[in-house]
Amino acid sequence: MKPCAGFARKRAWKASVKSDVNKTTRGIQSRNREEVTARILAAAEKVFAEFGYAGASISRIAAVAGLPKSNVVYYFETKEALYRRVVGEIFDIWRAAADSIATDNDPIHALGDYIDTKLDLARTRPYGSKVWANEIIQRAPIVQDYLEEELRSWTENRIAVIDAWIENGQIRPISPRHLLYAIWAMTQHYADFTHQITTLNDGVELTDAQWNETKAAVKDLLLCGVALPDLNRA
Amino acid sequence: MKPCAGFARKRAWKASVKSDVNKTTRGIQSRNREEVTARILAAAEKVFAEFGYAGASISRIAAVAGLPKSNVVYYFETKEALYRRVVGEIFDIWRAAADSIATDNDPIHALGDYIDTKLDLARTRPYGSKVWANEIIQRAPIVQDYLEEELRSWTENRIAVIDAWIENGQIRPISPRHLLYAIWAMTQHYADFTHQITTLNDGVELTDAQWNETKAAVKDLLLCGVALPDLNRA
DNA sequence: TCTTTTTCTGACCGATCGTGCAGAAATACC
DNA sequence: GGTATTTCTGCACGATCGGTCAGAAAAAGA
Numbered sequence: 001m002k003p004c005a006g007f008a009r010k011r012a013w014k015a016s017v018k019s020d021v022n023k024t025t026r027g028i029q030s031r032n033r034e035e036v037t038a039r040i041l042a043a044a045e046k047v048f049a050e051f052g053y054a055g056a057s058i059s060r061i062a063a064v065a066g067l068p069k070s071n072v073v074y075y076f077e078t079k080e081a082l083y084r085r086v087v088g089e090i091f092d093i094w095r096a097a098a099d100s101i102a103t104d105n106d107p108i109h110a111l112g113d114y115i116d117t118k119l120d121l122a123r124t125r126p127y128g129s130k131v132w133a134n135e136i137i138q139r140a141p142i143v144q145d146y147l148e149e150e151l152r153s154w155t156e157n158r159i160a161v162i163d164a165w166i167e168n169g170q171i172r173p174i175s176p177r178h179l180l181y182a183i184w185a186m187t188q189h190y191a192d193f194t195h196q197i198t199t200l201n202d203g204v205e206l207t208d209a210q211w212n213e214t215k216a217a218v219k220d221l222l223l224c225g226v227a228l229p230d231l232n233r234a
Numbered sequence: 235m236k237p238c239a240g241f242a243r244k245r246a247w248k249a250s251v252k253s254d255v256n257k258t259t260r261g262i263q264s265r266n267r268e269e270v271t272a273r274i275l276a277a278a279e280k281v282f283a284e285f286g287y288a289g290a291s292i293s294r295i296a297a298v299a300g301l302p303k304s305n306v307v308y309y310f311e312t313k314e315a316l317y318r319r320v321v322g323e324i325f326d327i328w329r330a331a332a333d334s335i336a337t338d339n340d341p342i343h344a345l346g347d348y349i350d351t352k353l354d355l356a357r358t359r360p361y362g363s364k365v366w367a368n369e370i371i372q373r374a375p376i377v378q379d380y381l382e383e384e385l386r387s388w389t390e391n392r393i394a395v396i397d398a399w400i401e402n403g404q405i406r407p408i409s410p411r412h413l414l415y416a417i418w419a420m421t422q423h424y425a426d427f428t429h430q431i432t433t434l435n436d437g438v439e440l441t442d443a444q445w446n447e448t449k450a451a452v453k454d455l456l457l458c459g460v461a462l463p464d465l466n467r468a
Numbered sequence: 469t470c471t472t473t474t475t476c477t478g479a480c481c482g483a484t485c486g487t488g489c490a491g492a493a494a495t496a497c498c
Numbered sequence: 499g500g501t502a503t504t505t506c507t508g509c510a511c512g513a514t515c516g517g518t519c520a521g522a523a524a525a526a527g528a
Contacts, residue, residue, distance in 0.1 A: 032505090050372055055288025057485065069486095070507050079486065130371045137364045138284055139429040147433045155434055178451035181431070185423030186416055195373040197415070199381045200389055217412035225458035266475085291515065303516095304477050313516065 037075050039065045044076075045086045049130035053083060053138070080142060087135055087143050090128030091150070097121060101158050107165045108227055112219050115183060119215050122191035123206075129191035155180065171226050179226065186218050271309050273299045279320045283364035287317060287372070314376060321369055321377050324362030325384070331355060335392050341399045342461055346453050349417060353449050356425035357440075363425035389414065405460050413460065420452050 043065035047056045058079055062069040076082035100113040122129060140147055155177075162176035190197065198205055206214065277299035281290045292313055296303040310316035331351040334344040356363060374381055389411075396410035424431065432439055440448065 036505095052286035052288055052368065052372065054286055055372075058487090059485085068507055070509095071505085073487070074506065077487090133367065133371060133426065134286065136427050136430045137367060138286065138289075140433075144433075147430065148437075151430070152434060174454065175447065175451045177434075178448065179455065181423060181427075182420055182452070182455050185419045185427075189415060189419030189423075192367065193370050193415075193419075196370045196381065196385070199374070199378075200386060200411075203382075213409065214412065217409045218416070220408065221413065221416050221459040222455060225455040270475095292517085293515085302477055304518095305475085307517070308476070311517090 033075075036067070036071075040067070040072055040075060040082070041086060041089065044082050045089075045127040045131060048083060048086055049127035049134070052134050053142070058082075083131075083142060086128070086131055088146070090125065090132050091146070093121060093125065093128065094118070095154060098158060101161050103161050103164045107162075107171045108223055111179075111183070111223060111226065115187060115219050115222065116215055118183065118187035119190060119211070119218065122187055122194075123211060126191040126194055129188050133188065133192045170228075172228060174226060179222075182222060186222065190214060267309075270301070270305075274301070274306055274309060274316070275320060275323065278316050279323075279361040279365060282317060282320055282368070283361035286368050287376070292316075317365075317376060320362070320365055322380070324359065324366050325380070327355060327359065327362065328352070329388060332392060335395050337395050337398045341396075341405045342457055345413075345417070345457060345460065349421060349453050349456065350449055352417065352421035353424060353445070353452065356421055356428075357445060360425040360428055363422050367422065367426045404462075406462060408460060413456075416456060420456065424448060 040061065044056075044061045047061045047064055050056075051060070056079075058072055059069045061082075062072045065072065072082070076085065097117040098114055100110040100117075102110065135141075135143055158180060159176040162171075162179065165171050166173050166176070194205075201210070274295065278290075278295045281295045281298055284290075285294070290313075292306055293303045295316075296306045299306065306316070310319065332348055334347040334351075336344065369375075369377055392414060393410040396405075396413065399405045400407050400410070428439075435444070
C-alpha cells in the first residue's frame with residue numbers, strides 16, 4: 001500500500017536523516033521509537049475522536065498513552081503534525097479497503113466485499129472514522145490539500161471502474177458517484193454514530209450476530225439498487 | 235410540533251416568570267428578546283458546527299452574532315445551555331420531517347417524501363446536522379438524556395409503522411431499523427460531508443440540478459430495496 | 469417625574485491550552 | 499573508560515477560555 005506521503009510534509013525529524021544513514025546499527029533504539037510512536041498514535045486517534053481537534057489536549061493524549069506531555073511533543077513536534085498522521089492513517093486504510101473495486105472483478109461481489117470490509121473497519125477502527133468525520137464537518141481546515149490531491153483522483157478512478165461495469169451491462173445504470181457516497185455514508189454511519197445505535201439498542205453494543213445482520217441489511221439495501229433486475233426475485 | 239422540553243431543563247430565566255405574567259403589556263421588549271436570542275442561536279449553530287463544542291468559544295459566537303460576549307452570556311447563562319438549545323432545535327425539525335411515516339400513507343411515497351424533506355434540510359440547515367453529528371460522535375456527553383428519553387421512543391414508533399407496512403404486504407420484508415439508519419446516514423451525509431462533496435465537485439457547491447439528481451439517486455438506491463419486486467422493471 | 473425592572477457591557481479571575489527550552493537521563497559509538 | 503547522540507522531562511511563557519460581577523444604559527411602570 002502506498003504510504004500517505006502528503007501527510008508527512010511538515011515532518012522533518014532532526015534525527016530521521018541520521019537514523020536512515022545508520023539504520024542497521026541502531027536496532028534497539030529504532031524499535032523503541034516505533035513502539036512509542038505507535039502508542040501515541042493510538043491514544044491520539046482515540047482522544048481526537050472523543051473530543052475533536054480543539055477539545056483534544058496534548059496532555060490528555062499523553063495521559064492515555066501513559067507518557068509525559070513533553071514526550072509526546074518530542075516525537076510529534078506539534079499537535080497539528082500528530083493530527084495529520086492520525087488522519088492519514090485512516091485514509092490509507094480506507095483506500096486499501098476499496099482494492100476490490102477493479103474492472104476485472106464481478107461488481108456485486110466486489111461491492112459486497114467493499115461494504116463488508118468497510119463495516120469491519122467501522123467496528124475495529126471506529127475512532128479513525130470519527131476523526132475523519134470531524135475533520136470534514138469542520139471543512140478540512142488541516143487536510144484540505146490532501147482532499148484535493150489524493151481523494152479527488154482516487155475517487156474518479158473508482159467512478160471509472162463503476163462506469164465500465166455499467167457500459168459492460170453488468171449492473172444497472174445508477175450514478176456511480178452517488179453509489180460511492182451511499183456506501184461511504186452507510187458504512188461510516190455505523191462507526192461515527194455508534195453511540196446513537198448503541199443507545200437505540202438498549203444501551204448495549206451490537207453483538208457479533210447483530211453486526212452480521214447489519215452487513216446483510218446494508219448489502220441488501222444498496223446492492224438491490226445496483227444489481228440487474230432478477231425476474232425470479234421473490 | 236411538540237416543543238423540545240427536555241432541552242430546557244436547566245433553563246430558569248430570572249425574568250421568564252415575570253414576562254409570562256405581564257406578557258401583553260411588554261410587547262416591545264419581548265420582541266427584542268426574541269430577535270436577539272434568534273440571532274444568537276443562528277450564530278451558535280454555525281460556530282458549534284464549524285469548531286465543535288470545545289472549539290466554539292462564546293466570544294466567537296458573539297462576534298458572529300454581532301454582540302458583546304457578555305450579552306450572549308446574559309441570554310444563555312452557560313455555553314452548555316446554549317448548546318442544548320441548538321441541538322434541540324435540529325432534533326425537533328428532523329422529527330417533524332418524519333411525519334409522513336404513518337401507517338395510513340403509501341410506503342414508497344411516504345419514505346420518498348421523508349428522504350426529500352431530509353435532503354432539503356441537509357441543504358438549508360447543514361449546520362444543525364453537523365452539530366448533531368459532532369455530539370453523537372463524542373458520545374453525547376451533553377444530550378444523552380435526550381437520546382434515551384425522546385429518540386428511543388420516537389424511533390420505535392417509526393419502526394412499528396414500517397413493520398405494519400411489511401405485515402400488510404406493502405413493502406419487502408427488510409429490516410425497518412436498518413432502513414431508518416440508512417435514510418439517516420445518506421441524507422445526513424449530504425449535510426455533514428458537504429465539504430468533501432463540494433471538493434469532489436471541483437470545489438463548487440452543488441447546483442439545483444445536482445441536488446435534484448441527488449434526491450433521485452438516493453431514492454432510487456434506497457427505495458429499490460424496499461419496493462415490492464416489479465416484474466416490468468427495465 | 470421618580471422608581472423599578474430589564475438590558476447591556478467592560479473589566480477581571482482562575483484554569484487550561486500549545487509550545488519553547490534547558491538540562492537530566494539513557495543509549496550509542498569509539 | 500570517554501564522548502556524542504538520542505531520549506526524556508519539568509518548568510515557564512503568553513494566549514485564550516468560560517464565567518462572574520458591578521454598574522451603566524435603556525425601558526417600563528407609577
